[in-house]
Amino acid sequence: MIGFLQTALMYVVPFLIVLGVVVTVHELGHFLAAKWLGTKIDQFAIGFGRPLASWRDKSGVQWRIGWLPLGGYVRFAGDDNAASVPDTDDLDAMRRDLVAREGEAALNRYFHFKPLWQRAVITAAGPIANFLLAIAIFAGLLMALGEPIQSARVARVEPGAPAERAGLRPGDVLLAGEGKTIRTPADVKQLIILRSGLATDFTVDRGGRVIHLQVTPERGDVADGLGRTQKLGRIGVAFDNSAVTFERYGPLEAVAGGVERTRDVVVTTVFYIGRMISGRETADQLSGPLGMAQISGDLTKQNVKFSPDASALVRNALLTLLVLVANISVGIGFLNLLPIPVLDGGHLLFYGYEAIARRPLAAKVQAAGYRVGLALVLGLMLFATWNDLQRLRVFNLFGGLFS
Numbered sequence: 001m002i003g004f005l006q007t008a009l010m011y012v013v014p015f016l017i018v019l020g021v022v023v024t025v026h027e028l029g030h031f032l033a034a035k036w037l038g039t040k041i042d043q044f045a046i047g048f049g050r051p052l053a054s055w056r057d058k059s060g061v062q063w064r065i066g067w068l069p070l071g072g073y074v075r076f077a078g079d080d081n082a083a084s085v086p087d088t089d090d091l092d093a094m095r096r097d098l099v100a101r102e103g104e105a106a107l108n109r110y111f112h113f114k115p116l117w118q119r120a121v122i123t124a125a126g127p128i129a130n131f132l133l134a135i136a137i138f139a140g141l142l143m144a145l146g147e148p149i150q151s152a153r154v155a156r157v158e159p160g161a162p163a164e165r166a167g168l169r170p171g172d173v174l175l176a177g178e179g180k181t182i183r184t185p186a187d188v189k190q191l192i193i194l195r196s197g198l199a200t201d202f203t204v205d206r207g208g209r210v211i212h213l214q215v216t217p218e219r220g221d222v223a224d225g226l227g228r229t230q231k232l233g234r235i236g237v238a239f240d241n242s243a244v245t246f247e248r249y250g251p252l253e254a255v256a257g258g259v260e261r262t263r264d265v266v267v268t269t270v271f272y273i274g275r276m277i278s279g280r281e282t283a284d285q286l287s288g289p290l291g292m293a294q295i296s297g298d299l300t301k302q303n304v305k306f307s308p309d310a311s312a313l314v315r316n317a318l319l320t321l322l323v324l325v326a327n328i329s330v331g332i333g334f335l336n337l338l339p340i341p342v343l344d345g346g347h348l349l350f351y352g353y354e355a356i357a358r359r360p361l362a363a364k365v366q367a368a369g370y371r372v373g374l375a376l377v378l379g380l381m382l383f384a385t386w387n388d389l390q391r392l393r394v395f396n397l398f399g400g401l402f403s
Contacts (some may be wrong), residue, residue: 016069018321020046022130022329023297026336027072031131033122042111047072076111091360116355123347128361130333131262136327139249139258139289147257150184153240166215168204168237175210176203189281192217194272195232197280265330269345341366341373 024046031044041059046068054064080092084091086159091112097108107113111122152174157164174182177191178201192200196219217233249257256325346369361369 014321014324018324018328020069021325022133022332023069023072025133025329026126027074029125029132030074030126032129033125034074034111037114037118037122038109039111039114039118040062041074041150042071042077043075045073045075059383071258078110078112081095116351120348120351123344123351124337126344127333127336130329130336134262134265134326134329134333135258137258137322137329138261139251139254142249142254142257143251144248145319146246146248148184148186149247151240151242152182152185152188152243153242154237155240156238158236158238161234162215162218163237165236166213168202168213168236169206170236171206171207174202175205177201179228184244188235188237190233190240190268193222193232194268194275262326262330265327266334268333269331287326317330334375339370340376342377345371346373 010239013398027046031041034041041061043062043064045064045066047069048071049066049068051064052067056062056064059114076100094110094112096105100119111119116120153161154168154170154172154174156170157168160340174188176182177188180191182188182191189317192215195217197216199214199216200216202213203212215235217235220230220234221229222234337348339345339349348370350361350366360366
């Protein structure tokens, strides 16, 4: 029982905190944009299934917290269509019913009768809220803690490795990679892990002389900060572990830095997807809820191990959760902008058609798109969960039980 409680505290609780914050902020984005534009809202829900808590505020919105905290939603008044975009016939029937019950003036309070730009703003507000959350966290950390600065000085080059073949030598300092400034050795690792087989330009300081070298990473075992190894791009160098300094940012610089880091996560995600589609990168990096829970738990265990006292543990845990929330928030925001029906990007795609055709998409097409989109999302979740199970060696465990 004690072991189970420890596992729950280490893995489940941090995961639920991270996911709860990200989902709540996403749905609040939709909610606040809708409120700002005078939209009538029936329900705001975090989690699915039987409600653990439920109440109604003065404006008539029902707030509920479901027992399964793996998502959430905002339901607008009159939002009965599965794809949330009724066709012309549905709109006409809805209009007649509302006018008969509440009068012509009430139409402007209903989402589906809002001007197209307002519906698009409300829909896009969820992902935008996720990006703003990430920017705020990154900016806050840059102001409070600063940015680590550590020279990426090469201490050792593995014989026969890509770095040696390209001409890198011990003592070289990597200044930039593919035009992006390198501030720490971690920047080098972040650059090359998804560039296996792709020539990468490095700007190098060699004894005061600046030169350019083309290094082509190759796939191999790369350890992350949690001690796990994965098959990723590597160039075969070890860096000098010199002292790390921290440079604190002012408010405006911190916001700019937060925007830059959020943009970097999006750019890296797009780059990875492109490499994966082209077959030059595997899909091993895709993770689902189990993978998120594992990362949250491993980071928590690491904090417990290296925190000398309770106050240090609280500080380190808070910092870890903030960084995790920021990165996952960017991922959720980006995922929701993909042009797949059932996601926010799919709704925006429907609105784009409506703007061009001057009428909503036919109900049959919407329903078909909804089913295809749902199948795609569920397929992606299943694949990501399969990756998580393999990463957790669950299948090896079952194999051992029956061998």
